Amino acid sequence: MLDFISDTLNQILFASWQxxxxxxxxxxxxxxxxxxxxxxxxxxxGLVAAANSISAVGLTIPSFALIGLLIGPFGFGVTQAVIVVAFYATLPILRNAVVGLASIKPTVIESARGIGMSRFRTLLQVEIPIAWPVVLAGVRISAQMVMGIAAITxxxxxxxxxxxxxSGLSRLxxxxxxxxxxxxxxGVVILALILDLLLVGLGRLTIPRGIRV
Incomplete structure (x- = not known):
């Protein structure tokens, strides 16, 4: 194992970065x-229910099947990998974002509007920050999930x-x-752990202390 790693270290590092x-x-x-x-x-x-249903159904699509379907129109390589990974990454984040925004109490929004904040400003400065911990939880789930899906591409x-x-499986x-x-x-496991630690740090930096769990 050590000899293999030593001989292919540059390839491993490059593939890890990719x-x-x-x-x-x-x-x-x-x-x-x-x-x-x-x-x-x-x-x-109604749209919330539709978004949640799409998120649930989308996750049932086998990644191998989706990759196979995309080879025809997009060929082999980076393009279909980006489409597949981004597709699966969107689903948990969408579900959490919808839940986070929809669960904000109307009184909070009314209070913001009552002090003269516009609807857009209320969304940007009140609703999204309150929902962000839930959204970030979805981002962490998504990142761990697609780390493995990226390997399948x-x-x-x-x-x-x-x-x-x-390569190893083809010549067992x-x-x-x-x-x-x-x-x-x-390597995939190590990268997943590193990314999760970075997302935890992002949460510490971006989640207001008052609503931090």
Whole structure:
């Protein structure tokens, strides 16, 4: 194992950076998309139910199946990896964003409007900060989930550590096959832990102390 790591260290580091970068960028994109959708629907109970249903149903779609469907129109490589990872990343964040915004007490909003705040300012300075802990919890769940899904996109030649996993699995019994799989799996776990720690730190910086759990 140590010899394998030593011989492929540069490849491991590069693949780790690709994997981490793919997940972080897709989670950021997913957070923006989810927040925009949540803001559009959270005041309407029917739309809230629809958003929650879409989130639940979307998570039942097998990632392998979605990757296979996207190979046709988008081919192999980064594009379909970004689409797949961003799609799955959006779903938990959307659910939490809708729940967080919809659960704010009307009296809080009325108080903000009563002191002369516009609807947009109330949303930006009152509602989103109050809902942010719930949203961030969704972001953390999403980040952990798509860290593994990002590895699966290597099936369609997506970037990241998944290449080590599929390379090892394709030649099980051959030289360094188990080592290759182990490096990919352990690497994904380590990256997931690092990203979660960074998100915990983000929460400490962005969640007001008064509503911090």
């Amino acid at each position: 994997h981490f970068s793919l997940v972080v960028q897709c989670v950021i994109l997913a957070t923006i998309i989810a927040m925009v959708l949540a803001v559009l629907v959270y005041r309407n109970k 290597a099936y369609a030649l997506g970037p990241g550590l998944g290449g080590f996993i599929f 019994g051959g030289a360094n096959s188990i080592e290759s799989v182990a490096v990919g799996v352990v």
